[in-house]
Amino acid sequence: MARDLIGRLGGHGWTLGVAESLTGGGVTSALVAVPGASAVLRGGIVAYATALKSQLLAVDGGLLAARGAVDPDVASQMAAGVRAVTGADVGLATTGVAGPEPQDGQPPGLVYVAVSTPGGDRVRRLDLTGSRPAVIAGATAGALGLALEVISDLS
Template sequence: MTDDDLVVVARELLAAAGRRGWTVAVAESLTGGAVCSALVDVPGASAVLRGGVVAYATDLKATLLGVDRELLAQRGAVDPDVARAMAHGVRERLGADLGLATTGVAGPEGQDGFPPGTVHVAVATATGVRVRSLRLGGDRAQVRVGAVDAVLRLALEEAAGPAA
């Protein structure tokens, strides 16, 4: 997977969202802005992309994205329900039709008892939230690129689906 591959998927996502008249917002943890970067690499992204929030620190997931503090305290940041809440929160707070979120462990060390490569991505729309949990192989960079690819593809599935 290369940056060029990510731009292809990002372009397809932005085109599909644009056809539906949707806007996109992104909440990122382990990807640290790479999802937004892939989207911004596409000329004309500003017609669809509202913005993004990099909530790398756990407490920022609560304060910036509205993730329940009790959920974070009980399960930590590496959790599918945290990804769900991040996607929902960024969608609402940035006023977008489609909210994307990434959380997980890039490595090289584990976090909260989870090994590197544990990743949760989510996509929120007005009708609900879809979450995909993954175990990605490779080094830190490969896990992060895999997470970017996974959330873009999940969002593309949603945006390319039947019209709302």
Template sequence: MSTASDLLAALGARGWSVAVAESLTGGLVTAALVDVPGASSVLRGGVVAYATELKGTLLGVDGGLLDARGAVDPDVARAMASGVRARLGADVGLATTGVAGPDPQDGNPPGTVHVAVCTPDGTTVRSLLLPGDRGEVRARSVDAVLTLAVDLLRADRGESAASAG
């Protein structure tokens, strides 16, 4: 099974729904979930907030935070995950923000990525420096947020990644 399948199965087992907020991945996380048959029973939707100001207007990210730190920041990822969860009425919110490259953004080198998962128990952010070209960074970002979500849901149930699948 794929990580997207694993996530949807784990969410479905709880009766939970998921929503996705994406920046650098531009819809790839949502597409990975939609590729799984039956995704509609769990997936509420996705928001691609590529422009910085849309993170504020669509997802509720604080404008002061965006002005002070820019869009590539772990607290922005945290706010995006929380915002999409609230605005789309989901149990779990996923978020990706970062620099796919080839150029730096706001002083952050290509490959700088922050992914976040917001559940009813709180929000977890993972910050990474991913290798590769633009396409590879984006693909690895999708894997990173889906893996984080699966890991959190398995940990909540006391499962290890090895025993769960």
């Protein structure tokens, strides 16, 4: 999926910024493994701590205080924030609970992935199961899949 995403973005002359929480850099790592990624990928920010989502990605602090970091609006704001910070055409974000314990009252496996483009944002909820590594891998694949879907819809 990473190769397809890099190819589609490059074909449009678009760039990408990535904001990650529970995936801890996994999405960015998958992208940089693709030859030619440097023509598309502007950068990635791992904002694992909740406060960094606000400080680095301009996620509304009141939203974080009210709902916690595992929220569809937080994912959307992370994607828009990384787009702005990196100067990219497209922003991609992940937030969720890898487990094994709940976080902010949310169960392990609950993940939100988001894509931000000049034409708008799209967020998808993922309900993943399995071990912590399985949830992280599923979130990474879900984020790349959503980005491919959005870019294909814009083509």
